[in-house]
Each structure stands twice: as structure tokens, then as C-alpha cells.
Amino acid sequence: TERDATSWSKSKLKEVLVGLAVEGEAGRCEISDLKQVEGEASCSSRKGKLIFFYEWNLRLSWKGTVKESGEKHKGSVEIPNLSEENEVDDTEINVSKKKGEGDALKDLMRTEGTTKVREALRDYLKALKTEFTLGMILPTKATVGQELAADRKLSGNTVQDSVSPQSMDIVGVKIPTVKILMREIFNSPAEELYSIFTTKDLVQKFSKCPAVIEAEKGGKLQMFDGCVSGEYAELVPSQRIVLKWRCRNWPDEHYATVALNFKDMVAQTELQLECRGVPVSHEDSTRQCWKKQHFEEIRILLQQSQDNME
Numbered sequence: 001t002e003r004d005a006t007s008w009s010k011s012k013l014k015e016v017l018v019g020l021a022v023e024g025e026a027g028r029c030e031i032s033d034l035k036q037v038e039g040e041a042s043c044s045s046r047k048g049k050l051i052f053f054y055e056w057n058l059r060l061s062w063k064g065t066v067k068e069s070g071e072k073h074k075g076s077v078e079i080p081n082l083s084e085e086n087e088v089d090d091t092e093i094n095v096s097k098k099k100g101e102g103d104a105l106k107d108l109m110r111t112e113g114t115t116k117v118r119e120a121l122r123d124y125l126k127a128l129k130t131e132f133t134l135g136m137i138l139p140t141k142a143t144v145g146q147e148l149a150a151d152r153k154l155s156g157n158t159v160q161d162s163v164s165p166q167s168m169d170i171v172g173v174k175i176p177t178v179k180i181l182m183r184e185i186f187n188s189p190a191e192e193l194y195s196i197f198t199t200k201d202l203v204q205k206f207s208k209c210p211a212v213i214e215a216e217k218g219g220k221l222q223m224f225d226g227c228v229s230g231e232y233a234e235l236v237p238s239q240r241i242v243l244k245w246r247c248r249n250w251p252d253e254h255y256a257t258v259a260l261n262f263k264d265m266v267a268q269t270e271l272q273l274e275c276r277g278v279p280v281s282h283e284d285s286t287r288q289c290w291k292k293q294h295f296e297e298i299r300i301l302l303q304q305s306q307d308n309m310e
Contacts, residue, residue, distance in 0.1 A: 002044035005132050009041040009054065012127055016120040017060060022112040026104035029064035029113055035076065043133055048284070050133055054125075056082040062095075062113065064105040073102035075109065077117060088121050131209075134227040134247065134289060175251060178283050180275040184295050188302050190264040191238045193271065196298055197260065198241070206297040221245070224293065230255060238262060247286065250279055256286075271295075 014034045021030035041054035058079040065072050075097035082091050093114050097106040186193050196202045198215035203223060212222035219232045227248045234242035243258040256277040263270040278286045 002042055003132075005041040005043055005054070005128060006039075008132055009056075009124070009128065010037050012124050012132075013037060013056070013058065016123045016127075017058075017117065020113075020116050020120055022108055022116055024108045024112060025067065026108050027065050027067040029062050029105055029109050031060050031077070031113075031117070032063045032074075033061040035059040035061050039082075041128065043128070050129070052084055052128060054082070054084055054128065058082065060117075062109055064102070064109070066102055066105060071102060073100065073105050074098050075106060077109070077113070079117070079121075082121060088118050088125065091118070091121065093117055130293075131225065131227070134224055134285075134293070175254065176280040177256075177277045178280055180273070180278055180283065180287055180290075182273040182275075182287070182290060182295075184271045184273070185265075186269050186271060186299065186302060187267065187306075188269055189267070190262040190269040192302075193269045193298075194238045194241070194262055196301065198235070202301070206301045207293065208297075228289070230258075233257070238264070245275070247282065247289065250282060254279065 014037075017031050018034055019030060021028060023029075036059035037056065038058075039054070039056035041052075041056070044051050044053075056079070058077075060077040060079075061074065062077060063072065063074045075095065078094040078096070080092055080094075082088075095106060095110045095113065097103070097109075196206065198213065200211060200213040203211045203213050207223050209224050212220050214220045215232055215235060217232060217235065220229075221231055221243060222229045228245065229248070230243050230245040232241065233244055234240065239262055241258075241260040243260075244255045245258040246255045254277075256275050259272075259274045259276075261272040261274075263272065273290060275286065275290070
């Protein structure tokens with residue numbers, strides 16, 4: 001499978017670069033515009049591995065104000081070849097300025113400005129490899145075989161959840177699905193762990209993205225910039241959460257049912273996850289989504305709050 005990341009990348013590059021500011025003795029400069037974005041990006045999965053391709057020629061505009069005189073100056077930053085062939089540290093970044101005084105600002109952009117731009121480019125590449133690929137298919141020979149067999153038999157679970165009350169006569173499509181079971185132990189009481197899944201601020205902390213969390217029956221759930229969405233179907237404080245849950249790139253209107261059971265074990269909690277109705281081709285990516293983007297990040301969050309307490 002291959003996904004085109006070009007238009008996603010253009011808006012991400014703009015997001016990470018425009019507004020970047022540096023300040024020094026000479027004055028203050030900021031990237032004011034992304035003047036030119038030429039190139040493309042894509043991600044493909046081969047033999048269960050994700051392979052990234054990107055090649056960009058960027059031109060940014062910057063503006064600055066001299067501290068002493070309040071003079072304003074403008075210039076540009078050229079990045080002729082940001083690609084997977086070069087490390088970000090080796091990528092060429094050229095800073096220029098319109099004629100006239102204010103070379104101290106150009107020096108500020110050339111030194112600290114360039115460092116900031118490199119950091120932003122790293123943020124873009126990190127997002128390309130995590131945010132953009134969230135839920136990417138990682139088919140292996142086994143799953144491809146399963147899909148073919150399933151297509152022939154047309155077996156698999158019917159997508160019942162896809163039927164909305166207004167359209168009860170629509171029948172969900174048949175797609176092959178699997179059930180995922182996971183068990184994790186967390187160093188925290190069940191009450192605290194439960195609140196991490198039901199409190200907006202805590203969800204935003206561990207997911208590092210804005211979220212919509214309406215922790216009540218029928219309430220909405222949206223995480224990772226809309227890559228994951230659904231609703232709360234059942235909530236038993238400190239014990240159990242049931243969700244209607246989907247990844248953005250699943251077949252339209254297809255939801256899995258996620259049950260999270262919290263087993264209190266004195267200072268620890270065992271979390272049992274059961275995820276039913278996952279499309280076969282998304283089994284690995286769904287597992288990774290829970291493991292890497294939920295459980296590992298929640299562990300880091302718990303550790304930080306323990307450190308702060310100490």
C-alpha cells in the first residue's frame with residue numbers, strides 16, 4: 001500500500017515553520033511566510049515495513065526588527081533539497097536578506113534561525129512517521145492471504161455499528177475482522193488510570209494533541225487530530241470503559257468495539273483491552289496505536305506525575 005503525503009506535508013510544513021521566531025542582541029526575526037513548496041512525499045509499506053519518500057524545495061520569507069533602531073528588514077530562507085537521502089543536519093539552508101543595513105539580523109537568522117528551522121524540519125519528519133502513518137496498513141503475506149480467503153468466503157463480521165438510527169434499512173458491508181486482546185500493568189491505582197482515559201486535559205497530555213472527550217454515555221471521543229474517533233458506550237468509574245472506536249483510514253462508518261477493564265491490584269492496575277471488529281488489514285497498526293500511542297505515553301505521564309509528587 002502507498003499513501004500520498006504531499007498535501008498533508010504542505011500544510012504540516014507551513015504549521016511547523018511559519019511563525020518561528022528567534023531573538024538576540026541584534027533584534028528579533030520570524031518566519032513570516034512559506035513562499036514556495038515544491039516537491040512530494042509518500043509513505044508505502046512493503047513486507048510489513050514503512051518506507052518514506054520525500055523531496056522538497058522550500059523558500060521561506062523572514063522579517064526582522066533591529067533592537068536599537070527599530071528598523072525593519074526582510075529576507076528569505078532557501079532549503080533546496082530536503083529529502084530522505086540527507087540527514088536534516090546536512091540539509092542545505094541558505095539565508096539571504098534584501099539590500100541595505102541590518103546584517104546583524106541576517107547573522108541571527110543564519111545562526112539561531114537556521115537551528116530553529118532544522119528543529120522544525122525534524123518535527124515535520126517525526127509527524128510524517130507517526131501522525132501521518134497512524135493506522136497505516138502493514139500487510140504481511142499472512143494477512144493478504146487471509147483477506148483473499150475472506151473475500152472468497154465473504155465471511156467476517158457484519159458491521160452492525162455502522163447503521164445509524166436514521167437509516168436502519170442500510171446493511172453494513174461485510175469485511176473480515178479480528179479481535180485484539182492486550183494486557184498491560186500500570187503503576188497506578190485504577191481510579192487514576194481510569195481518569196487518564198476520561199479527562200480531556202490528561203488525554204491531551206499523553207496524546208500531545210487536542211482532543212474531544214465527553215466521558216458520558218453517548219459522548220464523543222476524538223484524538224490525534226481526528227485520526228481516532230468514536231463515542232463512549234459504557235462507563236463504570238474505576239472499573240470499565242466501552243467505546244465505539246475507529247481509525248480515520250478504516251472503511252467508512254466501520255467501528256470496532258473497545259472494552260477497557262481496570263483490575264485494581266493494590267499499588268498497580270492491570271488493564272485488559274479487548275478490541276472487537278478490527279479490519280483484518282489494520283490489525284498490526286491498531287495494536288501499535290494502542291501500544292505506542294496510548295500505553296507507552298500513559299506510562300511516561302504517570303512517571304512524570306510521580307516524579308513531581310516526590
